[in-house]
Amino acid sequence: AQSVSQHNHHVILSEAASLELGCNYSYGGTVNLFWYVQYPGQHLQLLLKYFSGDPLVKGIKGFEAEFIKSKFSFNLRKPSVQWSDTAEYFCAVNAQGGGKLIFGQGTELSVKP
Amino acid sequence: GAVVSQHPSRVICKSGTSVKIECRSLDFQATTMFWYRQFPKQSLMLMATSNEGSKATYEQGVEKDKFLINHASLTLSTLTVTSAHPEDSSFYICSARAGANTEAFFGQGTRLTVV
Numbered sequence: 001a002q003s004v005s006q007h008n009h010h011v012i013l014s015e016a017a018s019l020e021l022g023c024n025y026s027y028g029g030t031v032n033l034f035w036y037v038q039y040p041g042q043h044l045q046l047l048l049k050y051f052s053g054d055p056l057v058k059g060i061k062g063f064e065a066e067f068i069k070s071k072f073s074f075n076l077r078k079p080s081v082q083w084s085d086t087a088e089y090f091c092a093v094n095a096q097g098g099g100k101l102i103f104g105q106g107t108e109l110s111v112k113p
Numbered sequence: 114g115a116v117v118s119q120h121p122s123r124v125i126c127k128s129g130t131s132v133k134i135e136c137r138s139l140d141f142q143a144t145t146m147f148w149y150r151q152f153p154k155q156s157l158m159l160m161a162t163s164n165e166g167s168k169a170t171y172e173q174g175v176e177k178d179k180f181l182i183n184h185a186s187l188t189l190s191t192l193t194v195t196s197a198h199p200e201d202s203s204f205y206i207c208s209a210r211a212g213a214n215t216e217a218f219f220g221q222g223t224r225l226t227v228v
Contacts, residue, residue: 032214044157045219046216046218096214100147103149103156
């Protein structure tokens with residue numbers, strides 16, 4: 001069975017600090033990987049996705065993530081966070097070719113102005 | 114991006130009654146829809162996966178007779194919470210996906226309160 005693990009439950013940063021949120025998955029086959037963001041009171045929005053090709057993917061709002069197959073990881077990064085990045089971040093995975101979309105536990109990011 | 118509309122956004126019902134939640138993909142055809150439940154400050158727990166025209170696949174521990182899912186068309190899926198109880202109070206979220214290797218888009222969620 002597939003599963004997703006996010007290491008950080010709550011991260012607190014000051015503006016302009018760099019961000020890295022960890023995500024590891026467990027699945028025996030090829031996967032599609034996603035990062036979603038949920039701003040307070042809003043629905044989930046896609047930050048970025050990986051299906052194949054270049055393992056370094058760039059998303060919206062300056063976010064990027066790197067797929068490291070050997071480590072089953074898909075960590076999210078941003079070089080300089082802003083107060084407006086305060087939100088809940090979710091890593092998700094599904095098997096390539098279809099299948100259910102499973103989410104990690106989520107990481108709450110709080111950015112201090 | 115594509116739009117998924119979920120209705121109602123908020124509903125209060127009496128214990129023992131049934132509640133239907135609709136999820137529509139407005140500008141694309143969704144071959145697959147997912148239903149999740151989200152508890153406060155927690156992640157999205159997958160309840161079931163539904164493919165258009167076929168029976169939903171429920172996750173372990175989710176009662177299929179209590180949470181009825183219908184995906185009768187490529188743009189509409191419904192979740193009916195039958196004989197609701199206070200412990201069913203939660204935030205329910207749907208998402209829709211056009212194809213196997215595409216991203217899923219999310220509805221705005223439905224806050225269900227059973228009194």
